[in-house]
Amino acid sequence: MSAAEIGVLRVDLAAIAHNWRALADHVAPAECGAVVKADAYGLGIARVLPALSAAGCRTFFVATPREAAEARALHSTARVFVLNGLFPGAADTILAAGAIPCLASLAEIEEWSAHARRIGARLASAIHVDSGLHRLGLPAGEVARLAARPEWLEPLDVVLIMSHLASADDPNDPASAAQQQTFERLREMLPAAPASLAASDGLMLGQPYHFDLVRPGYALYGGQASGGARAPVVPVVSLYARVLQVREVGTRGQVGYSGAWSASRPSRIATIAAGYADGFARTASATTDRRGGSVLIHGSLLPIVGRVSMDLITVDVTDCPILVTRGDIAELIGPALPLETVGAEAGTIGYEVLTRLGRRFERVYAGDGA
Numbered sequence: 403m404s405a406a407e408i409g410v411l412r413v414d415l416a417a418i419a420h421n422w423r424a425l426a427d428h429v430a431p432a433e434c435g436a437v438v439k440a441d442a443y444g445l446g447i448a449r450v451l452p453a454l455s456a457a458g459c460r461t462f463f464v465a466t467p468r469e470a471a472e473a474r475a476l477h478s479t480a481r482v483f484v485l486n487g488l489f490p491g492a493a494d495t496i497l498a499a500g501a502i503p504c505l506a507s508l509a510e511i512e513e514w515s516a517h518a519r520r521i522g523a524r525l526a527s528a529i530h531v532d533s534g535l536h537r538l539g540l541p542a543g544e545v546a547r548l549a550a551r552p553e554w555l556e557p558l559d560v561v562l563i564m565s566h567l568a569s570a571d572d573p574n575d576p577a578s579a580a581q582q583q584t585f586e587r588l589r590e591m592l593p594a595a596p597a598s599l600a601a602s603d604g605l606m607l608g609q610p611y612h613f614d615l616v617r618p619g620y621a622l623y624g625g626q627a628s629g630g631a632r633a634p635v636v637p638v639v640s641l642y643a644r645v646l647q648v649r650e651v652g653t654r655g656q657v658g659y660s661g662a663w664s665a666s667r668p669s670r671i672a673t674i675a676a677g678y679a680d681g682f683a684r685t686a687s688a689t690t691d692r693r694g695g696s697v698l699i700h701g702s703l704l705p706i707v708g709r710v711s712m713d714l715i716t717v718d719v720t721d722c723p724i725l726v727t728r729g730d731i732a733e734l735i736g737p738a739l740p741l742e743t744v745g746a747e748a749g750t751i752g753y754e755v756l757t758r759l760g761r762r763f764e765r766v767y768a769g770d771g772a
């Protein structure tokens with residue numbers, strides 16, 4: 403961390419490439435794509451997509467048309483699917499980007515077909531069917547209507563039939579097997595095309611969930627999405643911030659806004675340069691009777707005390723065997739503080755921690771061979 407920096411987000415691109423290869427091996431002979439929506443889960447699509455592509459990834463998923471344009475600008479021959487499909491007015495951006503919408507209703511199929519006829523070309527398309535998540539996708543009734551009218555798909559080149567699992571993070575939840583069977587059934591009603599059902603958690607449920615293509619996001623970025631088997635991935639993200647000041651407070655000394663935490667003994671409190679404006683959740687605050695998040699300083703896990711504020715957090719460093727002083731570096735995410743732990747301590751999930759990490763941290767990319 404350079405002297406002028408108070409916070410650094412380190413992204414290990416070699417670890418992302420390793421994770422993609424490990425997942426690709428795990429699901430072979432199925433293909434492994436990569437979900438790079440939300441700026442590659444906040445890590446920076448401009449660096450992440452080229453690293454994945456160098457590792458061998460050819461198929462990418464984004465959420466929005468604008469993200470698709472960004473992805474195709476980075477890799478003009480990649481297959482880019484737009485998970486949010488075709489909302490009214492989105493077609494021109496998707497067409498210009500050369501991306502493939504995941505069509506989620508008969509209305510979307512009709513609209514995309516009209517564009518295909520206008521252009522006089524069969525347009526690459528994915529059909530998103532709803533196997534039970536009830537979020538996006540054609541419900542069974544619409545799939546049946548579509549099956550009865552094959553000419554509706556004539557203007558389109560259906561390259562993928564997909565669906566998404568609701569509860570794949572819990573390997574004991576019977577909903578996944580039910581969705582898998584519903585997906586098989588809906589898929590058989592449609593023209594033959596490659597299929598995709600699983601994200602990071604679903605691909606750990608085993609081969610019946612892999613179909614032709616899997617769509618991990620979180621696992622590529624080092625996350626453990628499944629509550630069952632551990633994905634064969636390594637951590638990608640570390641986050642460090644500076645200790646700005648260390649102070650002594652006496653017994654009953656209050657720390658931070660509203661005096662939400664007060665000391666039960668004479669304490670040393672370190673103030674660290676990261677806050678909710680940096681995406682460090684305010685729900686990681688600790689009061690006198692409720693634990694919050696933690697940070698790692700000199701190898702010791704130490705508790706946050708008081709409220710997380712916009713730019714600062716306060717940490718009780720009394721029990722750190724090595725004296726904590728101004729300028730020391732605290733680890734906020736890293737091997738000892740995985741995304742899942744940081745999320746749980748803030749009452750949320752690692753996904754939200756990752757995608758909210760702020761723009762104020764200096765971003766350092768390691769391991770891209772450049």
Ligand SMILES: *Cc1c(COP(=O)(O)O)cnc(C)c1O
Pocket residue numbers: 437439485565566600601602603617618619620621627
């Ligand atoms: C976000 C998303 C994914 C990737 O999910 P992860 O849990 O991050 O692997 C896959 N498919 C769909 C439809 C999604 O919305």
